[in-house]
Amino acid sequence: MLRRWQNPFIRAAEMPSGNHLRYLFNSRPVARARLEGGSSYPNVRGTVYFYELEGNVYVYMEVFGLPHRNNVCSSGMFPCHIHSGDSCNQIALDPFAGAGSHYNPHGCATYNAGDLPVLIESSGLAFSIFLTDRFTVNEVVGRVIIIHRPEDFLPFEGEVDSPEKIACGKIEWI
Template structure:
């Protein structure tokens, strides 16, 4: 018996993009993430500039930066104290413990404010994440604290849209 492989109708139909909006915590931040459906999963391509430099501030670490898919496709800054709180919690359709959510991504390492990363995941399909948000956090994710990895405030948000 031959395995059935995912064959997209048109590879260009199975793409998404999130363009980041900055919070007052990182006003120079800009960038995007592209999601490209592949036969065995999704290729994620991240490009960001304007990330804060690494430092310890009030006992909290700034950078490397936690990076996750969040439940709601809303990127409202709100009152500025809790930017992008409207994006809700981490996207966790299988109710897994943190560190194993489909939307838990590797941290972004700032290189003089810039980060580039490409990784592959088989935890979701592009169509599953359309309408969700993508968040960059001020601090690193510890991949253990429940439910969200203690990555701190949200410094950027982008809505994942079909591309």
């Protein structure tokens, strides 16, 4: 017999507190991106898993080999975005040039659907789980996830995107 939180038709908002993680770890992801660092950051590796529940998307990220901050006052916060492109191909002047710009299907001036929470690095590792309704898995499969350098957390005046991309992974169905 299924408990109420195990019912696949229950809405995320109706799920009792604490059961979101239980749902996540008892479910299979529907899509994933395998992250790989660019030529300047070859040790960066990770996986991003996507789960769906009632129009919401759970995103689970694990990243290893991130550059470790040498100063405790440095941010260690790596911005992450879904980009509109479909390729992690690299060229000399622009790592992951095929990633395109930030995924922004609604033309928002500031925050857009591709904005993800920052990854906070600890000894080169980062881990994140979050819930969003800003996109569906179907909308982002085929696009890429980019991790940016921490210094680029806020774009400089006049810049549309954070300039240095250090890792990339294409989102694919599992």
